[in-house]
Amino acid sequence: MENVLFYLFATLMIGSGLGVVVNRNPVASALCLVVSFIGLAALFIQLDAYLIGILQVLVYAGAVMVLFLFIIMLLDVRYEERKRFNLPAVGAGILIALLVGGQIVTVVSTLDQSLVEKPALDFQAAAAERSSRLGDKADGDFILSRFQPGRESLPDTHLIGETLFTRFNLHLQVVGVLLLVATLGVVVLSKRKLR
């Protein structure tokens, strides 16, 4: 079942990724990209990254692609004319993409075979590590309570939140400043010049 779903969503993702490149109408490209990102989100969820999968759908397939569609409508972009087919560019594009793809295949085929099997999640080891790290603060810890036998589930949202606000707290604030600067930049860029 897992294999069937993997191949289904991988085919969906790569097929609609090709659709983005092949379609001449930018609106069709954007809709293909939405389908591609939904397939990617399904692969994330298959890798037990539930929060990242949901974020992929909400932020990319939701917000970013709506922004793209708004701009496409705003600019009233025409179809690319079929006749101006640039053979050298297409040939070079296929060649370079094949080179990059071949390089990745070569590197992947030399991977250490002991690393590639999907290991099962070990909640007992996680609970032991966490309770020894927390010491006497382990009492009533929410994440720890999810590791107990009988109600085992991966609390990935809580764990990402914990990582984000402890180890990567400075980085989180830098990203906040980045978003502020981006907002200001967009306002300045899209403001009409006053004379």
Add this chain to the structure above:
Amino acid sequence: MTLSHYLLVSGVLFATGLFGVLVRRNLLVIFMCLEMMLAAASLTLVAFSRFRLEHGLPSFDAQTLVFFVITVAAAEVAVGLAIIVSLFRTRQTVDVKDLDSLKG
């Protein structure tokens, strides 16, 4: 499903995006293909985080990095699209073939 499967799929998606960036002439579609390449890199990160367990759990450092990648990509899209809109206002085109005024 092994790690190699996920890495191959993300590699193929990356190559597809690269092909689109090189071949297409519409700036908006080039931008979409760039997003596709970023998403392929995120798939690699999440796959490695799931296959290299730390104390029985996936490595959440990698997933936090993917969170940052998604945030930065969203900011990048907003700024890039604003640049494309102001470019369209001055030049009335988003075709890279017509945007060659820096060519010597």
